[in-house]
Amino acid sequence: MRAIPRIVAVAAFGFVLGLVLSRLGFTEWREVHTMFTLGLFAGGPSASTLRLLLAFCGAVAIAMAGFAVFARRDAVPRRPIHKGTVVGGLLFGLGWGVTGGCPSIAVVQLGEGRFAAGASVAGVLIGMWLARRVTARLGWRAGSCAD
Amino acid sequence: MSGYWPWWAGALGLGILPIAYWLVLRRSFGVSGLMGRLVSVREEFAVLRDNAAAPKSQEDLEALLDAATREQFGSLPPGDVPLPVAVPRGRALGARLGILEAAAFVIAMAGGGLVSRLYAGHAPGPWMGEAFRRAFGSGALALGALVLGGALVGAGTTLADGCSTGHGLTGSARLQPGSLVATACFMAAAMGVSLLIGWRVGL
Numbered sequence: 001m002r003a004i005p006r007i008v009a010v011a012a013f014g015f016v017l018g019l020v021l022s023r024l025g026f027t028e029w030r031e032v033h034t035m036f037t038l039g040l041f042a043g044g045p046s047a048s049t050l051r052l053l054l055a056f057c058g059a060v061a062i063a064m065a066g067f068a069v070f071a072r073r074d075a076v077p078r079r080p081i082h083k084g085t086v087v088g089g090l091l092f093g094l095g096w097g098v099t100g101g102c103p104s105i106a107v108v109q110l111g112e113g114r115f116a117a118g119a120s121v122a123g124v125l126i127g128m129w130l131a132r133r134v135t136a137r138l139g140w141r142a143g144s145c146a147d
Numbered sequence: 148m149s150g151y152w153p154w155w156a157g158a159l160g161l162g163i164l165p166i167a168y169w170l171v172l173r174r175s176f177g178v179s180g181l182m183g184r185l186v187s188v189r190e191e192f193a194v195l196r197d198n199a200a201a202p203k204s205q206e207d208l209e210a211l212l213d214a215a216t217r218e219q220f221g222s223l224p225p226g227d228v229p230l231p232v233a234v235p236r237g238r239a240l241g242a243r244l245g246i247l248e249a250a251a252f253v254i255a256m257a258g259g260g261l262v263s264r265l266y267a268g269h270a271p272g273p274w275m276g277e278a279f280r281r282a283f284g285s286g287a288l289a290l291g292a293l294v295l296g297g298a299l300v301g302a303g304t305t306l307a308d309g310c311s312t313g314h315g316l317t318g319s320a321r322l323q324p325g326s327l328v329a330t331a332c333f334m335a336a337a338m339g340v341s342l343l344i345g346w347r348v349g350l
Contacts, residue, residue: 007251009171010244013164014252017178017312018259020160025151027260029275033350036334036341041350047154055157056315062162063320070166073237077175079309079323088307089314089332095299096333097340098283098292100275102311103304104178106297107253111260115273119290123297128179129186130298131305140306 018108024055027109029100036097083140099123150267165317173241177313178256179304184249191246198245281348303333 025031031052034042039049047054096102099120101109106124109117152160168176184191202208216223244252264270274285283289304310307329309318315333318326344350 004171006172006244007248010248011251011255013168013172013176014255015259015262016160017164018256019263020152020157020164020259022260022263023152023266024154024157027271030278030350033278033341033344036338037345037350040342041345051151051154052157054154055161058155058158059161059164059316060320062158063165063316064322066162066166067169067321071169071238074169075237075239076321076323077240079314079318079321079325081325081328082308084306084308085325085329086307086332088303088305089329090303090336091299092303092307092310092329093333093336093338094340095296095301095303096311097337097344098296099300100279101297101300102178103182103300104256104310104312106300107182107256108260108263109275111257112264113261113270113273114275116275116290116293119293120297120300123294123299124182124301124304125186126294127298127301127303128183128305129301131302132183132187135306 017104018111021105021108022112024052026052026105027101027112027114032096032100032105084135095123095127161316162320165312165320172244173238174244175313176317177309178252179301179310179313180308181244181249181252183305184244184246185253188246194243194245195247278344278348278350282344307333 021027034049035052035056038053039045042049092102099106101117101120103124106117106120110121165176168174202211213223274280274289279289283292300310304313307314307325309326309329311330311333314323314326314329319330341350
């Protein structure tokens with residue numbers, strides 16, 4: 001893969017992710033909450049209220065099959081449980097519930113023209129900066145194995 | 148925006164991403180790690196400077212090693228000394244992506260949202276919709292909630308070392324214990340918040 005500059009390849013992945021998240025409805029605050037509540041406040045669980053959850057679980061299944069076929073012999077980047085796994089996961093979930101945006105969704109919302117998402121993106125960057133300072137002081141490892 | 152893609156089309160798109168990303172870039176697909184590059188600007192530019200100063204080819208590297216060996220021992224060892232190098236099976240991890248790649252990724256991701264909006268043909272409005280307004284209003288409180296919630300997202304993904312793509316999608320698909328636990332935690336917490344909002348103000 002030396003033919004395509006890496007920066008172009010990375011940008012292409014970002015573009016596809018943004019387009020797919022937006023066309024699925026992941027950037028819609030209410031749709032995300034319909035997913036989290038399994039459609040409880042939108043007429044109960046159904047193919048339409050569980051749409052995003054189905055898309056996500058389907059994606060995990062497809063990725064799992066793809067890795068099994070195309071990356072069978074490859075080194076697997078390890079993601080062990082560590083001190084920040086549970087606390088970090090819970091804080092992230094609380095924040096996602098409020099803003100309706102994981103790091104990618106917030107950026108895509110901004111791109112769609114939902115300018116309030118600029119506040120979410122700013123918050124994400126502030127949170128990342130603060131957490132790096134705190135974990136460095138505590139001696140925790142963070143941001144070392146994920147891209 | 149209405150006219151959503153069916154769930155299976157989205158599953159296909161989101162599912163292919165981490166595999167293609169691995170095959171092309173040999174890195175684990177995850178957005179929070181890339182965005183994290185944008186908040187450590189000084190360190191990232193130090194990495195860029197080091198990379199620029201590093202030897203560009205195998206020959207350059209060997210010449211540097213020879214020079215260092217001569218300086219230390221006065222001469223080079225006779226003949227070629229074979230180094231015991233373990234050859235990894237399959238494809239190994241690729242080079243780390245830096246701040247420039249991260250910036251390109253984030254800008255292109257916003258571009259994907261913009262193209263989606265143009266395709267849909269109507270603007271979504273600057274806020275997060277009616278249900279969000281019922282819960283948080285549309286003034287300073289709402290902006291504060293977004294900044295604070297965003298900060299929780301940023302801090303949480305940094306502590307957990309990944310977000311919905313890195314842990315939820317890629318790590319879960321590779322059955323990594325840290326990813327499965329982190330995914331269960333963020334889904335549970337988000338469901339709790341969501342149920343609370345739905346119960347108090349409706350969704």
